[in-house]
Amino acid sequence: MRASTMHADExxxxVPLVRRLVAAQFPRWADLPVEPFDSSGTDNAIYRLGGDMAVRLPRRPGSAAQVEKDLRWLPRLAPLLPVPIPVPLGEGEPAEGYPLPWSVYRWLDGENPSADRLTEPSLLAKDLAEFVAAFRRIDLPDGPPAYRGGPLSMLDAPTRAAIDELRGVVDTDAAAAAWETALKAPGWAGPPVWIHSDLMPGNLLVVQGRLSAVIDFGTVGVGDPACDLIVAWNLLPAGVRNDFRTVLQIDDATWARGRGRALSIALIALPYYKDTNPVFAANARHVIHEVLADHENAA
Structure with a gap:
């Protein structure tokens, strides 16, 4: 059975597969119940294991390297951050017809926030700014390059291709203009800093409106700090966006690159996930609307 398919190479x-994998490689957990967990995550399929653990299966070969990356870096990053992050409990090997490494983690409570249902937006903006600031202060040597840590110009071709594909779906003239503005912003001239680089709503957990955990560190590494500003447009309302920026003391160029990064991610994601991941696609539409409104107001 192929559940929640999003990619051609998935x-x-x-559930029977996960039970066999766990029983064979972690027999101490063999009797725990296994349940699929409905997630909008694009890289891993999630299954609950008992009451306090999760099994993560990479959805496709390109996501498999996250297993080793998590095992190496998450235990070192966890004590340096203000909210919990996933803690690996075990690494599984390919078996039972599943050809990729997989992993078991401690379950983190909370729910994914939604831009239209925030109960404490101002406090959440503060929480997110504190998390991003803590990440930028991390001083761990030999950090890997962040997946989205390079120059914005690297995304020019796929972003323009996505704009062409979305003609008739979004205001592509306005999107192209906003993208051009982002490309004109000066690049990051400082040393690379640690960044999560995928602060999407699906990778955040909240309890009573406050940030309770950050998950999915497959893109983590060092690079341009603008990458972690995408949450200002994919989640935070315009009324608290500047509060987030003020706490982080973001200069105009970095803010412009962050806005461009958020736009690029959304433009590329919308045509790819519009039929397979409605939650992700809806957020992409939201981001495009927010960025274009922001760009128009700044013009």
Missing amino acids: MDHD
Whole structure:
């Protein structure tokens, strides 16, 4: 059975497979119940294991390297951050017809926030700014390059291709103009800093409106700090966006690159996920609307 398929090269996975993998490689957990968890995550399929653990199966070969990356870096990053992050409990090997490494983590409570249902937006903006600031202060040597840590110009071709593909779906003239503005912003001239680089709503957990955990560190590494500003447009309302910026003391160029990064991610994601991941696609539409409104107001 192939559940919640999003990619052409996605691996087959289901509850019986997870039970066999766990029983064979972690027999101490063999009797725990296994349940699929409905997630909008694009890289990993999630299954609950008992009451306090999660099994993560990479959806496709390109996501498999995250397993080793998590095992190496998450235990070192966790004590340096203000909210909990996933803690690996075990690394699984390919078996039972599943060809990729997989992993078991401690379950983190909370729910994914939604831009239209925030109960404490001002406090959440403060929480997110504190998390981003803490990440930027991390001083761990030999950090890997962040997945989105390079110059914005690297995304020019796929972003323009996405704009062409979205003609008739979004205001592509306005999107192209906003993208051009972002490309004109000066690049990051400082040393690379640690960044999560994928602060999407699906990678955040909240309890009573406040940030309770940050998950999915597959893109973590060092690079341009503008990458972690995408949350200002994919989640935070315009009324608290500047509060987030003020706490972080973001200069105009970095803010412009962050806005461009958020726009690029959304433009590329919308045509790819519009039929397979409605939550991700809806957020992409939201981001495009927010960025274009922001760009118009700044003009």
